Amino acid sequence: MKLLILLGIVACATALVSKIQLTRIESRRVKLMRAGLWRSHLKEKMLLRSVRKFQSKAVGKQEVDFYIILLNSFGLLFLFWKSIDGNVNDYDDLEYVGNITIGSHKNQEFLVVLDTGSSNLWIPDSSCTTTDCKKKHVFDSSKSETYTKDGRTWSVSYGDGSNAKGFLGTDTITFGGVKEQQLAVPKQTFGQATSMSGFSRDVIDGILGLGFTALADDLVVPPFINAVNQKLVDKPLFTVWMAHRNLQMSCFSKGMKEGVKGGVFTYGDYDKENCGAEIATVKLTSATYWQFKMDAIAAGSYSSKKGWDVISDTGTSFIGGPSSIVQGVATALGGEYDWYNQLYLVDCSAKNGNIKLTIGGKVYEIEPVNYVVQVSDTLCAIGIFDFDFGGWGPAWILGDPFIRQYCNMHYVTEEKIGFAVSNQK
Numbered sequence: 001m002k003l004l005i006l007l008g009i010v011a012c013a014t015a016l017v018s019k020i021q022l023t024r025i026e027s028r029r030v031k032l033m034r035a036g037l038w039r040s041h042l043k044e045k046m047l048l049r050s051v052r053k054f055q056s057k058a059v060g061k062q063e064v065d066f067y068i069i070l071l072n073s074f075g076l077l078f079l080f081w082k083s084i085d086g087n088v089n090d091y092d093d094l095e096y097v098g099n100i101t102i103g104s105h106k107n108q109e110f111l112v113v114l115d116t117g118s119s120n121l122w123i124p125d126s127s128c129t130t131t132d133c134k135k136k137h138v139f140d141s142s143k144s145e146t147y148t149k150d151g152r153t154w155s156v157s158y159g160d161g162s163n164a165k166g167f168l169g170t171d172t173i174t175f176g177g178v179k180e181q182q183l184a185v186p187k188q189t190f191g192q193a194t195s196m197s198g199f200s201r202d203v204i205d206g207i208l209g210l211g212f213t214a215l216a217d218d219l220v221v222p223p224f225i226n227a228v229n230q231k232l233v234d235k236p237l238f239t240v241w242m243a244h245r246n247l248q249m250s251c252f253s254k255g256m257k258e259g260v261k262g263g264v265f266t267y268g269d270y271d272k273e274n275c276g277a278e279i280a281t282v283k284l285t286s287a288t289y290w291q292f293k294m295d296a297i298a299a300g301s302y303s304s305k306k307g308w309d310v311i312s313d314t315g316t317s318f319i320g321g322p323s324s325i326v327q328g329v330a331t332a333l334g335g336e337y338d339w340y341n342q343l344y345l346v347d348c349s350a351k352n353g354n355i356k357l358t359i360g361g362k363v364y365e366i367e368p369v370n371y372v373v374q375v376s377d378t379l380c381a382i383g384i385f386d387f388d389f390g391g392w393g394p395a396w397i398l399g400d401p402f403i404r405q406y407c408n409m410h411y412v413t414e415e416k417i418g419f420a421v422s423n424q425k
Helices: 028-035 038-055 061-073 075-080 221-227 323-332 400-405
Strands: 002-005 018-024 096-102 107-114 121-124 146-157 162-174 184-196 206-209 237-242 260-267 277-284 290-294 296-297 303-305 309-311 319-321 337-338 343-347 357-358 362-366 371-373 379-382 384-386 396-398 406-409 418-421
Touching: 002 038, 002 323, 018 107, 038 237, 096 260, 107 121, 146 184, 162 221, 162 400, 237 400, 277 290, 277 406, 296 323, 319 323, 323 384, 362 400, 396 400, 400 406
Parallel strands: 107 206, 121 184, 309 396, 319 384
Antiparallel strands: 002 277, 018 096, 018 260, 096 107, 096 162, 121 206, 146 162, 162 184, 237 260, 237 406, 277 418, 290 309, 296 303, 296 357, 319 396, 337 343, 343 379, 357 362, 371 379, 406 418
16 A cells, blocks of 8 residues: 655646535435334335346246245345345445536536446436336436437346336536536436336436446446546546534434535545545555455454455445454444344444454544444444345445545546545534
């Protein structure tokens, strides 16, 4: 790992540096747990995953229908199906969203997940007729003078069972809403969804992937990679800063206050305002996800030093990893597993210790304010979950608890990632 010290070097920008505000929303999980609907949602989610796996075996419709009935008869079995198939992302705990606009007049605005764990951009098309599209902002290509149809079709499935499909188009994409400082990327190929499933409970319209081209469906160049290739940004990097989680009890008695500023994405430079001057970087092990090596994890008296490939993922609001190690960490932090909600619960008033991650020989400590999730006045959970990648890909997902504690700098051309202390006011 290399250690860099920023010395306040001032350079003349030959391209754009754009700062885009993140908005914090209450996660789907917290809303459903408060309403007593979380378990039914879990069953529905696992059913979607199961059917997708079964359909991939190219069986007939009657066999699929029988399989659905069989699985529904044993609903508890869903709670034990931990494997992740398809895309890594599960948006049940999504808390941060941002705006983009598409088209020549920049008046078609969409609320999207700015997701470093995927690489495609897609939004609902005006031709979408499925229920999940009804309350979304939809893209009308007839209102854009710069739009061209690509001709290819696309489909994507996510770890929570949700999916979307449609056709590809090309137009000017702008990072940021109508009233924000925008980064415009012309000739960007994106997905126009004609069918969506599993997004009806979400406020988001679509997904904007910030991973690498190798991860993208149809190898479509992701928007920020496209901006770098067109030399539209000052530096080929972007920085993510997320505000610390607010654990004030009053925020949760009637639901967390939504629509508040939750962070900043800085495209084209380092975020000097919100991030510390000392940056530690590590090379990526795969330029697909933002994937790198983690040496060890520890909490309390528990530690594991097996070493794993991990990813930093803004689209995941928890930290995920191998079941036995997650259990060891959660138990060391005083957590007890709740099968009903599939979470490790802790006393809201308890003084929990830090989670310690070793990356490139440097220890990164995550404080409770960033990993404890309060879902009601009396119920708190540890923001950690277990999953199985099935023997391929990264073993850990470092989601928002890690990113809230440390700014993440994403160096596109150098294929490395950097971390700096997050300045919290």
